[in-house]
Amino acid sequence: xxxxxxxxxxxxxxxxxxxxxxxxxxxxxxxxxxxxxxxxxxxxxxxxxxxxxxxxxxxxxxxxxxxxxxxxxxxxxxxxxxxxxxxxxxxxxxxxxxxxxxxxxxxxxxxxxxxxxxxxxxxxxxxxxxxxxxxxxx
Numbered sequence: 001x002x003x004x005x006x007x008x009x010x011x012x013x014x015x016x017x018x019x020x021x022x023x024x025x026x027x028x029x030x031x032x033x034x035x036x037x038x039x040x041x042x043x044x045x046x047x048x049x050x051x052x053x054x055x056x057x058x059x060x061x062x063x064x065x066x067x068x069x070x071x072x073x074x075x076x077x078x079x080x081x082x083x084x085x086x087x088x089x090x091x092x093x094x095x096x097x098x099x100x101x102x103x104x105x106x107x108x109x110x111x112x113x114x115x116x117x118x119x120x121x122x123x124x125x126x127x128x129x130x131x132x133x134x135x136x137x138x
Contacts, residue, residue: 002048024076
């Protein structure tokens with residue numbers, strides 16, 4: 001489980017005295033009490049992923065405002081998130097799924113159908129972008 005991985009990495013960061021990583025993991029772990037879990041209940045991987053995605057989005061906004069491109073905190077968060085599909089992988093998935101990209105259907109509906117299968121594997125905005133490109137090509 002992701003939660004267990006975070007706890008283990010927290011301990012390892014303490015032992016190795018990697019303060020930047022330790023502080024980043026502490027911030028992540030500090031978000032879990034917001035889940036309102038009963039005592040002793042551990043967060044599920046889906047809940048952990050949801051928190052990590054929210055933290056990533058917030059950190060990207062902060063970096064954008066500060067005109068920075070990288071942060072240790074963002075790197076730590078991304079280390080726990082699954083690798084997202086590339087444009088090429090999404091396009092291949094769309095082609096193999098047999099979805100009609102020649103027009104006729106609303107792009108929002110098509111994106112919704114695809115996201116049911118791609119949830120957690122691809123970003124919705126990228127799926128929509130690939131669909132739009134494919135529809136223009138047709």
